[in-house]
Amino acid sequence: MERLLEVKDLKTYFNTDDGLLKAVDGVSFYVDEQEIIGVVGESGCGKTVTQLSVMQLIARPGKIVGGEVIFEGRDILKYKPHGEEMRAIRGGKIAMIFQEPMTSLNPVLTLNQQLSESLMLHLKMNKEDARKRAIELLRLVGIPSPEARIDDYPHQFSGGMRQRVMIAMGLSCNPKILIADEPTTALDVTTQAQLLELMTEMVERFRSSLIIVTHNLGVVARYAKRIYIMYAGKIVEEGTCKEIFKHPRHPYTIGLLNSVPRLDTVGKRLVPIEGLPPNLTNMPDYCAFLPRCPYKTEKCRTSPMPDLRDVPGEGHRVRCYVDIAEVDNVTVK
Template identity: 50%
Template sequence: MNETILEVSNLKTYFYSEGMTIPAVDGVSFSLQKGKVLGICGESGCGKSVTSQSILKLLPPKQAKIQEGSSIKLHGEEITSKTEKEMREIRGKKIAMIFQDSMTSLNPVMRISRQMEEMPMQHLNMTRAEAKKYSLEMLKKVGIPSPESRMQAFPHQLSGGMRQRILIAMQLSCNPEIIIADEPTTALDVTIQQQILDLMLEIKNANSTSIMLITHDMGVVAQMTDDIMIMYAGLVMEQGETKEIFANPLHPYTRGLISSIPRLDVDSQRLSSIKGSVPNWHEMPAGCRYCNRCPECMDICREKIPGLYTVEERRVRCFLYQNHGEEKEA
């Protein structure tokens, strides 16, 4: 039996703007097991990043609020009610986050050495000299050439791949149990992308680290993950094992995402695509949020939001499977 490290139940994160309430994450539930990789995927604006930032309470408190009834448990301990001071003990030490834009994630006016040394000094109680030596070792682990000279550089003096490796080294410096990687290969060329992905798998295998991988790249999902959660407009559309979902995607949205992956074994003149785009919140359909784009839309889809139906070992939010019995959500 796999050990559950993180358990999220009925997570609702709403934004408040210009008199509107926007349910950016609307009742999301999932669990993350030790040493496993969970892929959270979907188009931009589906709530993937908000889900991850809710876990670490990184959202602006005046504009965003985690609703009552939401539960986030780390090793069975509820963390939604923790103070900012208590969360600082969790961030980096227990749960680390790799953001998608390495240029904006690193302080442009601080040398890499100063930024690298902060985390071991704070969480591991090292002196600056100890932290400097430790940081050099971490840079070597992630394959940074000439780490001594890179430590003295500013972020703009390094390539995108090096900056991303430095971010990974920083987040790994306290041996976290969970890494949340939010589009970790965005804007990198394909060679560097593969190196970053290989590095993350190597880290996972060496330390039994759990990874939440947030991406819209279904090819990366197929390569990296054990389980998948497909999101659309703040809702979970399909959940299950990666190999099962790729072998037989059930939700029309999942099928659309998978069919949009370019394939070398298929001779095609055009790439497949999903028509339309994620609607704005003030234009959201009254029923299923995907109904305006769905090729299998029925009358009931326009009238009400489907629940999550359990199909074998999977959960699917689609009326095509309503004969399987709706799962009661918390």
């Protein structure tokens, strides 16, 4: 499989009143063709800003201050955010689905207008062809009687249906990569299951790659091939899905796995991660997770932020000094 997108040492900072906020601080990841990856982290960890930076959708006071985004062999960060080249990529070659289907559709435009827009812009279709294609897409994502509903407005659809429309819109120009940012968080569980199945089915059909950004480890467990765990603007652990769930090595990943109640275990007391996520404007030099870490050693306190290092297991890397496999007491079963 070929490498489709490679992000290297991406840095996006926000200049706030409280100081420089390093939302994304040296993030590197890649996606192969037709691969599904997961980016997992809690709110404020920089997972969304990372993806927005790839699309160059960062507004002031945010700024992409460093790194490369190699897409199809070229560094697309070199393109101007409003330039021709970037616009051709945005929505055309890389498309994004946002969390809130209620707010990310335009309430005053019909579905036809919204779906046709990108088809006419990127694929140079005329109005009639675009409309036909839009109906086709709506049928693909399971909107009943799309011919009748294409001239409806977003408020006439339920939340799940709107997210289906977003999926249709995201895939309309046959993108190489679909980025789904918390695609199912605002939806009910049964709808969530429907949409995840639909989305993975669709990217397979369109031969696209999929980046699922989520806070829910369960969502990625089923579909992602590889996973990146983010904390405080940095990737703290990466590896194949099986590796991460079977041999989690970063204290944060272990904490996440231990703190969610699971359907298949009974009555075990949850082990929460103590404390709070750090304030990103005032980061210490040492490991950002240290104040909450149960495995911390003296070395962690006196050394700078650890680098990602290789550990046993395919492509498994972790940003931690401590060898947790030796410390044991990992309660994840």
